[in-house]
Amino acid sequence: MxxxxxxxxxxxxxxxxxxxxxxxxxxxxxxxxxxxxxxxxxxxxxxxxxxxxxxxxxxxxxxxxxxxxxxxxxxxxxxxxxxxxxxxxxxxxxxxxxxxxxxxxxxxxxxxxxxxxxxxxxxxxxxxxxxxxxxxxxxxxxxxxxxxxxxxxxxxxLSTPQLHYIVRCINTNGQYGEPTEEGYYRKLSNAFLKLQIGDQAKLGVKVDGANGVGADKIKQLQKYLGNSVNISVFNDGTSGKLNDKCGADYVKINQCLPEGIRVQPHEKCVSFDGDADRILYFYIGKDNEFKLLDGDKMSTLIASFIKDLLSKANLKLNLGVIQTAYANGRSTEYLQKSVDVPVSCVKTGVKHLHHKALEYDIGVYFEANGHGTVIFSDVAVEKIKSYALLSHIRSKEMSELLDFINLVNETVGDAISDFLVIETILNRKGYNLNDWNSMYSDLPNRQLKVKVKDRTVIKTIKAETETTSPEGLQEEINKLVSAVKAGRSFVRPSGTEDVVRVYAEAETRSLTDELAYAVANKVY
Ligand code: 16G
Ligand code: ZN
Structure with a gap:
């Protein structure tokens, strides 16, 4: 032919x-x-x-x-x-x-x-x-x-992660699941329902669907979850415009509520992005302050949950977390010191995180923007299976971990699967969003966009945490950062827009904003 x-x-x-x-x-x-x-x-x-x-x-x-x-x-x-x-x-x-x-x-x-x-x-x-x-x-x-x-x-x-899931199902002859949209809902919801414990109040959650595909897909999922969950969908595309003043990207960058949703203090809310491969949690605290639980908060929660199950079962597997330069400094510190797992930092972009995560028996990766998942190597799955079959104390945790694996869309970050993963962990720990948020406190952070004539002039090294060009820029950034308590800042050319991105974090909100604008000024 x-x-x-x-x-x-x-x-x-x-x-x-x-x-x-x-x-x-x-x-x-x-x-x-x-x-x-x-x-x-x-x-x-x-x-x-x-x-x-x-x-x-x-x-x-x-x-x-x-x-x-x-x-x-x-x-x-x-x-x-x-x-x-x-x-x-x-x-x-x-x-x-x-x-x-x-x-x-x-x-x-x-x-x-x-x-x-x-x-x-x-x-x-x-x-x-x-x-x-x-x-x-x-x-x-x-x-x-x-x-x-x-x-x-x-x-x-379909949502992006649904197509990733279906492709994998087809190519593994159904071993990963049924290669249909219904098969996807069935696999996730079965695992979710099996893992719920206790007689907790029915879970209520408000979803900002970004006026995109995730709004309809989460409504479909609700049918498979029965009474266990009560999902109210906002920004479902019936009136608003896709990603317009809503959705995960808007919420992360502006650190505020999306439009089109009314929220009472302590109500549980999530925001999806336009193709439902990112999710963020948020709520309004009792002081009326907007509280964001981003990708870093998810990776810390998931890594500590898995670590806990593994140590209860006394199963030694190599568990690691992958982040990018955007990860909040406090999350990295928490992972290394409190959860006691190795953390790697890689360049922005899902494929870099995914690739690095494959180096671990169990790799948890999340971008701060809410894109992430967990990957379980064949070795890990085999060991967990063998432990699950042992008829003593280890088997319970490992059977749960097997169900947990079925809850995860390992192919790519997935707003719907991540939602079920987080809800499962919160349910099993008996946590509300405030408990989860109190695991560690984020440093205030700020992202800015700078329009320049040619963004390719900016060259970065060390997973985008430092610049080598234009000459002298990194020294200027270092000087600004060293003057600020808990300061950190970097700049990188965007891969998706014609702008340079600036990130800064520091001890207080005002120091952070000052640092971000001062660094942005050096980029012009
Ligand atoms: C893309 C990436 C996302 C990354 C973002 C950064 C994939 C599938 N998506 O959307 O992971 O966070 O770009 O955008 O890799 P930026 O380069 O404009 O900051
Ligand atoms: Zn997306």
């Missing part, structure tokens, strides 16, 4: 390139939706080739996550539900910028270089978030995939 170049070029001619250079970044391609049809067509082609190369189903997720509704984007999902392999990211970038008339030879070059078998059976699985541009972009992906092979599966509207 070979690629039918004539058909390819006639279809491709309907998808001419705009005068823009596309780059496959940490979040795939992301830009204004009206520029993306040609990219989607080309990603359909690439996904089909990737599927043949891996002899497995490959996912294509159409989303721009927390970005404005006018934007869209696309990410490829590898066979085990993980991010696209690095070496294929460069194929993605070159194909996305390839003129229609050159596509045939570009594809042939990929076939040759990777040695893939064009006769291999393949399938492209696609889904999209709720953006109105998604349907047309999905059609372009399908047109691309069909130029290589006829099989594809369109799952319509």
């Amino acid at each position: 070979s690629i039918n170049i004539e058909t390819l070029q006639s279809v491709a001619s309907q998808y001419p390139l705009p005068a823009v250079k596309f780059t496959y970044g940490t979040a795939g391609f992301r830009t204004k939706a009206d520029l993306l049809e040609p990219v989607m067509f080309r990603m359909g082609l690439l996904a089909a080739l990737r599927s043949k190369a891996t002899q497995a189903s490959i996912g294509v997720m159409i989303t721009a996550s927390h970005n404005p509704v006018e934007d869209n984007g696309v990410k490829l999902i590898d066979p085990m539900g993980e991010m696209l392999k690095d070496s294929w990211e460069s194929y993605a970038t070159s194909l996305a910028n390839c003129r229609a008339e050159d596509l045939g030879s570009a594809l042939e070059a990929i076939v040759k270089e990777t040695g893939l078998d064009l006769n291999a059976k393949s399938c492209v699985c696609l889904a999209r978030d709720t953006r109105p541009s998604g349907l047309k972009l999905a059609e372009a992906v399908i047109e691309g995939a069909k130029c290589i092979q006829k099989d594809y599966q369109d799952y319509g509207i």
Whole structure:
């Protein structure tokens, strides 16, 4: 079999390139939706080739996550539900910028270089978030995939983590779960219901759905949870605009309540982002202050829960936590000193965290922005299973840990799965949000965006905690930081927006803000 170049070029001619250079970044391609049809067509082609190369189903997720509704984007999902392999990211970038008339030879070059078998059976699985541009972009992906092979599966509207889950289920012949949306709800809800203890009051929670896909999906989940949970969904897309003054990104950056939700003191609230792969908890304290429980709070809670189960069962596994430079200094200290687990800091972007987490028997990773999950290695699962079967005291904790594994979407951070994970731990510890928040106190922190002429001038090292260029900038930052109690600050070029990001934390709110603005001034 070979690629039918004539058909390819006639279809491709309907998808001419705009005068823009596309780059496959940490979040795939992301830009204004009206520029993306040609990219989607080309990603359909690439996904089909990737599927043949891996002899497995490959996912294509159409989303721009927390970005404005006018934007869209696309990410490829590898066979085990993980991010696209690095070496294929460069194929993605070159194909996305390839003129229609050159596509045939570009594809042939990929076939040759990777040695893939064009006769291999393949399938492209696609889904999209709720953006109105998604349907047309999905059609372009399908047109691309069909130029290589006829099989594809369109799952319509799903959250990003649901598609990651489905891809993994398909490629493990159902061992990870049933490869359907219903299978996803069933797997998570079964594990959740098994793990609930006590006769606690029915769980009530208010969900800010960011006017996106997560709003509808959590309503679906509620049906599987019966009376155990009472979820009220706000910002469900019926009136507001996607990610507009709501959603996890807005809440994290502005450190305030999202619009569109009324909250009484101590009510439990969560915010999802636009494709439901991030979650944050928040509440209003008795002093009427806004309290945010972010990714760092989740990783500390989860790591201490797992550590506790392992030590009760006297099972020695290598448990570690992965963070980025954005992690609050207090969370790192708490993990190292109180939970007593190793902590690694890596560059921003899910794939960097995921990759590092694979080095542990059990790796817990979270970005402060609320994206994260837990990965259990095969070795860990086998050991836990063998302990669960032992008929003495160890077995109880390890059976619980096995159920806990089923609660986790290990493929990627998942707002819905993380919600059930956190609720399970809170239930078992008998904690409310205030108890959880009191495990340690965050340092006040501030993030700023700075518009500069060319953000690529900023070069960073040490997991983005220091800059090497422009010359002298790091020395200036060091000087400012050293003058502030518990001060820490760094700058990095954004991978998703044309801005430089500034982060600062310090002992007090006013010192933090002063530090952030002073550092931002050095970046201009
Ligand atoms: C992307 C990343 C996210 C990261 C964010 C940083 C993935 C799937 N997503 O959304 O993890 O936090 O970029 O954005 O990797 P920034 O580079 O603009 O700060
Ligand atoms: Zn997202």
